[in-house]
Amino acid sequence: MKQMERTPWADLDGQPRELTAMLLAALEAMGRHPEIRRVRRTAREALRPETGWRLLDAGCGAGDVARRLAGETGGEVVALDVSAATIAAAVERHDGSAVRYAVGDLASIDLPAGSVDGVWCERVLQHVDDADVVIAELIRVTRPGGRVCLIDTDWTSLAFDGVPPALARTVVDDMHGRLTPRRADMGRTLRRRLVGKGLRDVTATPVTCLFPDPASAAVVLPMLNPGVPEDAWTTPPGVRQKWFSHVEAAGARGDFLAVLTIWVVTGAV
Known part of the structure; x- marks a missing residue:
C-alpha cells in the first residue's frame, strides 16, 4: 500500500530551515488569535487541573500552553513534542516556570x-x-482518576461565504493532505475514541471559530494565507490568483466569512 504523504506539520524537522521557521511563527500567531484562545479557555475549563497537578502537554509546540498551565497550577508540566526544532524553540522561550521540555514519540511516551x-x-x-x-x-x-483533554479540528466543517462555493471547494480539496491533514474529521471522532477506551464522564464541546475578515482567517487557515509559498499549491494554473482575488473582494465588501469547528473532548481515566 502506498504510504500517505505527511504534512509539513507532521514532519517539522524534515522541512527546509526557512519553512520550519515559518511554521513555528504560524504556531505562535495562532496561539495569540482570539478564536484559538477561546478554544483554549474552553479546554482549560474542561480539564479542570487542580493546584499542584503534574501535567503532560503532548505535542507542546513552542510551549506556550505548557508554561501557562505551570503558572496557573504551580505543578510541573512535561512538554513533549516529536520535533527537536520545536522543542529548541520552546526552550528559547522558557520563562522559568516548572516546565520540563523533551523530544519524544507520542506513540511511545517515555x-x-x-x-x-x-x-x-x-x-x-x-x-x-x-x-x-x-x-x-x-x-x-x-493516573486513575486523572483527566485527559483532547482538542482537535474537524476540517470537514470548514465553510465560507462571500466567495464562489465551487472555487472554495477546489482550494480546500487541494490543501487537504498537504497543509491541512488527511484525517480531516479528527475533531468529531474524539468522543467516540475516548468512550471506546473506557474513559468515564466524557464530555464533548464543539467550538465554532468565526473569522469575519480574510486577515483574521489567514492566521489559522493556510488556504487564506498569501504567505504560503506558491509551490505548495497544486491547483490548476490561475486558480490561486482567482481565489485570492475573490477573497480580497469579499473582504473589501465586508461580507467575507469563514467558520471552522474545533472539538474539546475530556474524560476521566
Whole structure:
C-alpha cells in the first residue's frame, strides 16, 4: 500500500530551515488569535487541573500552553513534542516556570504508567499516523482518576461565504493532505475514541471559530494565507490568483466569512 504523504506539520524537522521557521511563527500567531484562545479557555475549563497537578502537554509546540498551565497550577508540566526544532524553540522561550521540555514519540511516551494527573493534547492527533495508539499512551501515563483533554479540528466543517462555493471547494480539496491533514474529521471522532477506551464522564464541546475578515482567517487557515509559498499549491494554473482575488473582494465588501469547528473532548481515566 502506498504510504500517505505527511504534512509539513507532521514532519517539522524534515522541512527546509526557512519553512520550519515559518511554521513555528504560524504556531505562535495562532496561539495569540482570539478564536484559538477561546478554544483554549474552553479546554482549560474542561480539564479542570487542580493546584499542584503534574501535567503532560503532548505535542507542546513552542510551549506556550505548557508554561501557562505551570503558572496557573504551580505543578510541573512535561512538554513533549516529536520535533527537536520545536522543542529548541520552546526552550528559547522558557520563562522559568516548572516546565520540563523533551523530544519524544507520542506513540511511545517515555513516562511511567500513572505518572501524570492530567494530559493536554491540542491539534496534534490530526497529524499522527495512528491516533488510537497515541490516545492509549496518553491514558497509560495518566493516573486513575486523572483527566485527559483532547482538542482537535474537524476540517470537514470548514465553510465560507462571500466567495464562489465551487472555487472554495477546489482550494480546500487541494490543501487537504498537504497543509491541512488527511484525517480531516479528527475533531468529531474524539468522543467516540475516548468512550471506546473506557474513559468515564466524557464530555464533548464543539467550538465554532468565526473569522469575519480574510486577515483574521489567514492566521489559522493556510488556504487564506498569501504567505504560503506558491509551490505548495497544486491547483490548476490561475486558480490561486482567482481565489485570492475573490477573497480580497469579499473582504473589501465586508461580507467575507469563514467558520471552522474545533472539538474539546475530556474524560476521566
